[in-house]
Amino acid sequence: MSDSHLKFLTLEELATHRSEKWRAFPTDVIPLPVAEMDFAIAEPIKKLLHSMVEISDTGYLGSIPELNASFSHFALMRWDWQVDPTKVRLATDVGVAVVELLRVFTSPGESILISSPVYQNFYTWINETKVQFIDVPFIYNPTDDITSTWVIDWDGIEKAYHSGIKVHLLCSPHNPNGRMYSESELKRFIELARKNNVIIISDEIHSPLEYKEHPFTPILTLGSEAAECSVVVTAASKGWSIAGLKCAIIVTGSDPMHEKLNLLPPALHFRASIFGAFATAIAFSEGTPWLDTVIRQLDQNRHLISTLLSDLLPEVKYIPPQHSYLAWLDLSALNLGEDPGATILLQSKVALNSGHIYGAQWNQFVRLNFATSPEIITRAITQMAEGIRG
Ligand SMILES: Cc1ncc(COP(=O)(O)O)c(C=O)c1O
Incomplete structure (x- = not known):
């Protein structure tokens, strides 16, 4: 695959990953904490790693x-x-x-x-x-x-x-x-x-x-x-x-x-x-062609989150970030208790980072990693809204 096209990994493929993001939660949870991406890595990196392993380097x-x-x-x-x-x-x-x-x-x-x-x-x-x-x-x-x-x-x-x-x-x-x-x-x-x-x-x-x-x-x-x-x-x-x-x-x-x-x-x-x-x-x-492709996708994703939230959870305050793939959501208007991230995990089976880990006073926030496919983002925010609305 060329680095001008991004390959989204499916939930089935991702479930086989051994990284913390994919091992920390049961398989029925959509995990969106831990800052790593759900995309196939850049071709030059893949080729290099294959060649090093091939010759036992x-x-x-x-x-x-x-x-x-x-x-x-x-x-x-x-x-x-x-x-x-x-x-x-x-x-x-x-x-x-x-x-x-x-x-x-x-x-x-x-x-x-x-x-x-x-x-x-x-x-x-x-x-x-x-x-x-x-x-x-x-x-x-x-x-x-x-x-x-x-x-x-x-x-x-x-x-x-x-x-x-x-x-x-x-x-x-x-x-x-x-x-x-x-x-x-x-x-x-x-x-x-x-x-x-x-x-x-x-x-x-x-x-x-x-x-x-x-x-x-x-x-x-x-x-x-x-x-x-x-x-x-x-x-x-x-x-x-x-x-x-x-x-x-x-x-x-x-x-x-x-x-x-x-x-x-x-x-x-x-x-x-x-x-x-x-x-x-x-x-x-x-790796610049792959990086630029990723940034174009992340740019769409950060705006997709605005659209989904304004349709499904308009109480959430969110401003698309100026860099990277981490959405910082203010959930205070939803009254989800001391740890809204824990409530969402329980009610919606979506894992996010709880705000308090970034400093105690930020406990009404959650961090959502949107370096994934638009389908997974849509599914996660839909599940969040369904869980919250009961
Ligand atoms: C600001 C910041 N620094 C450092 C790290 C972790 O870097 P490393 O895994 O190289 O220690 C992260 C990971 O998300 C990060 O967001």
């Missing part, structure tokens, strides 16, 4: 200059971001990369800044490294525009920066509220970071999945000021749905920051998998 990862070169090329083509290939390092996955970076930049007991609602494993990584966190939540002010709905609390952010935090762990673009950061917002973070001697770790894993009207700004495109205080962690794992292959990328933009990262354990590189690293290299060099 299944050992440890060694040197892989192909990856540094292909990521640099992709970053230049996609975002006009000039990445020095010698300043690209590998890690097992984004989680491991962030944990090891936190170990470099913080000591147990020190504080870092996050803004909830935020990807649930930010809390896991914080616990693992025994740092404290200061949460400056987004101010939620529902409108039909995502940026004015999810407002950055600048007073809170400035106060946190002045309080002695060591790291700002930024989710850019932001998961789960679907928001992109503008260049001017990022510059304001950078200015605060430089003034207060704070490191910005920017988790940019969702960035390849940008929609045309909301271009993504990699933080390291914002000049030497950004390069002085920021480190980017990214991957091909969301964009090309290869999370199980295990590989992430750490990028720096200045010599001093690059050298600081010599404190990372050297084994970090070898703890990525050989499949993940070579699949990542080929995703960035040959």
